[in-house]
Amino acid sequence: MTQLGNPDLTGNSVTPTSAHGLKATGVDVTTAGAAQPPAPDQGGSTPANGWSPAGVLEKGWARLLLGLLLPAALIGAWQWSTSAGLFSVVQLPPPAMVFEAAADLIQRGELGQHVAISTQRVLIGFAFGAGLGLAFGALVGLSRVADVLLAPTIGALRAVPSLAWVPLLILWMKIGEDSKVTLIMIGAFFPVFTTVSLALRHVDKNLVEAGRAFGLKGLKLLTTVQLPAVVPSVFSGLRLALAQAWLFLVAAELIASSMGLGFLLTDSQNNGRTDRLLLAIVLLAVIGKITDALLGVAEKWAVKRWA
Known part of the structure; x- marks a missing residue:
């Protein structure tokens, strides 16, 4: 005291x-009325009683409804443009045709297979790529020697476009799952590596010294002090890596695949099925958003747990 x-x-x-x-x-500290904060007024909905738009935006149902406004407006504009004749049915089929294409593929049992195989490839490639990115990012962020040795080479490889890896991977691994997962892994690696390495370089030195004063060093210091200090940055990198994984998935499936949403895009283009092509695009957007939202839930839990 x-x-x-x-x-x-x-x-x-x-x-x-x-x-x-x-x-x-x-001395009775509870008798000083002026020191006690006023109790919040639970009644009413005016700004004077504590209501504010920011408070409404914190509610999950309000965020969901507001987030659906723009997609609903886009679907409405899409329907209007096709009804008004601004685009032909070949150029832009109406939403009803896209829904019919989805129902047809579901009835055939093909749509679920396309979604499942693409999601599986993304999750596997993302897991390996993010894990390697976290390991190498921690190594480069904590070691000056590793920074000098590895950072220039990794930075150069990061500038290579995704499609440039496809011919080499097919030559080495043939047309199979290994080449596709490896390409996704490459895409997921770099965002995590970059964010983790930069974040660890800027960890508060006083915090690190305090951990060392308590006898922490090496891996124990990393997992107990340094990584918890950069949890928000780590999840920012993970979310970028997940989005990059979906981009690299399409690059892999566009060129060498017989199943998946990328294959559905190519096959629909070759057969003039614009309705299926739009369906694949919508599914990539929806599934990508769902996986990002799940990662956002994990981020909130991790921030409360460690940050």
């Missing part, structure tokens, strides 16, 4: 400054 010298007393007398100490001296 912090204690301060009392100028009104002599000798070694001190006056405790905590609430417990004040009660011990006979």
Whole structure:
């Protein structure tokens, strides 16, 4: 308990400054009405009673409804443009045709297979790529020697376009799952590596020194002090990596695949099925958003747990 010298007393007398100490001296800290914050008014919905638009935006149902406004407006504009004859049916089929194409593929049992195989490829490639990105990012962010040795080469490889890897991977691994998953892994690696390495370089040095003072070092210091300090940055990299994984998935399936949403895009283009092509695009957007939202839930939990 912090204690301060009392100028009104002599000798070694001190006056405790905590609430417990004040009660011990006979001072009732609960009787000072001015020190008590006013109780919030639970009634009413006016700004004077504590209501604000920001408070409404914190509610999950309100965020969901507001988030659906723009997609609904886009679907409405899409329907209007086709009804008004701005685009032909070949150029832009109406939403009803896209829904019919989805129902047809579901009836054939093909749509579920396309979605499942693409999601599986993304999750596997993302898991391996993010894991390697986290490991190498931590190594480069914590070691000056590793930074000098690895950072220039990794930075150069990061500038290589995704499609440039496809012919080489097909030559090495043939047309199979390995080449596609490896391409997705490459796409997921770089965002995590970049964000983790940069974040670890800027961890508060006083925090690190405090951990070392308690005997932490090496891997224990990394997992106990340094990584928890960069949890928001790590998840920012993971979310970027997940989006990059979906981009690299399409690059892989556009060129060498017989199943998946990327294959559905190519096959629909070759057969003039614009309705199926739009369906594949919509599914990529929806599934990508769902996976990102799930990662956002994990981010909130991790921030509360460690940050």
